[in-house]
Amino acid sequence: MNASDTDLNFLRRTIDLAGHVAARGIHPFAAILVSDQGEVLMEQVNAYLPDQDMTGHAERVLMTRASKAWRPDFLVRCTMYVSAEPCCMCAGAAYWAGLGRLVYGVSEHRLKQMTGNHPENPTLDLPCREVFASGQRKVEVIGPLLEDEAAAVHETFWRVGTEGPNP
Numbered sequence: 001m002n003a004s005d006t007d008l009n010f011l012r013r014t015i016d017l018a019g020h021v022a023a024r025g026i027h028p029f030a031a032i033l034v035s036d037q038g039e040v041l042m043e044q045v046n047a048y049l050p051d052q053d054m055t056g057h058a059e060r061v062l063m064t065r066a067s068k069a070w071r072p073d074f075l076v077r078c079t080m081y082v083s084a085e086p087c088c089m090c091a092g093a094a095y096w097a098g099l100g101r102l103v104y105g106v107s108e109h110r111l112k113q114m115t116g117n118h119p120e121n122p123t124l125d126l127p128c129r130e131v132f133a134s135g136q137r138k139v140e141v142i143g144p145l146l147e148d149e150a151a152a153v154h155e156t157f158w159r160v161g162t163e164g165p166n167p
Contacts, residue, residue, distance in 0.1 A: 003145050007103050010034055010081040011146055015105055018083040019153045021045045027121065028153040029084055031058040033066055036077040042066060048120065058082065059090035063097040072098025079103060083150050084111055085143060087124050091131035095139060102128065104143035105150025114151065115158045 003011075014030040022028035027046035035041055042065055047056030059082050066075060075098040085108040086094060094102060112123035132139040144150070 003103065003142050006038065007079075007081070007142065008146065010079075011083075011103055011105055012149070014081045014083040015146065015150050015153065017043065017045060018150075022153050022157045025049075028157050029058040029082070031062040031080055031082045033062055034079050034081065036079075041078065042069075054120075055089065057087065057090050059086045060093045063090070063093035063099065066099075067097035074098075076100035084108070084154070086128045088126050088128070088131050091128035094128075095132060095135050095137075099139060101140040102142070103145065104128070104141075105145060106147050106154065107144040110144070110147065110151055111154060114154050118158055121158065 010032055014032050017030035017032070018028040021030065027048050029046040031044045032040060033042045042062055044058045044062035044065065046058045047053055047061050059080065062080065066078075070078075077100055079101040080094060080099055080103075082102070082104045084106045085104045086102065087108060108123060108127060109125050111121075112125045115121045115123050129141050132141060
């Protein structure tokens with residue numbers, strides 16, 4: 001389960017996308033779905049705004065969109081690249097949609113250390129591998145990768161103990 005140069009390139013793309021939306025005051029999370037042929041199928045950023053949807057995580061929204069577009073027998077051959085490790089909700093969405101492979105940047109554990117109990121991101125310290133291990137089929141997980149790069153956008157975005165993000 002080693003990361004390829006392709007994996008690192010797509011992961012950097014999600015980190016860049018997260019940084020771009022953070023500059024606009026959007027929670028800095030991004031996800032990209034890539035086919036087994038290396039084709040970008042979908043991109044998604046966090047959808048908390050404008051409605052303050054606490055379930056609007058980039059990965060969950062991307063998996064909802066993907067499961068409407070493709071069946072699990074196709075998605076099992078795809079990889080989702082995410083700037084941060086999926087929470088248990090997002091891992092569950094990926095599992096139910098049929099995703100076969102996941103590559104992520106910053107770990108959920110490190111994210112929780114950075115955000116604390118922020119009211120807009122009360123991070124769970126539950127590795128996605130544990131969620132997937134509870135299922136009946138395998139989801140390959142690679143990460144954390146490029147964790148310092150992926151964490152940098154969060155370190156400048158979140159201010160623990162404030163009423164909201166401070167980009």
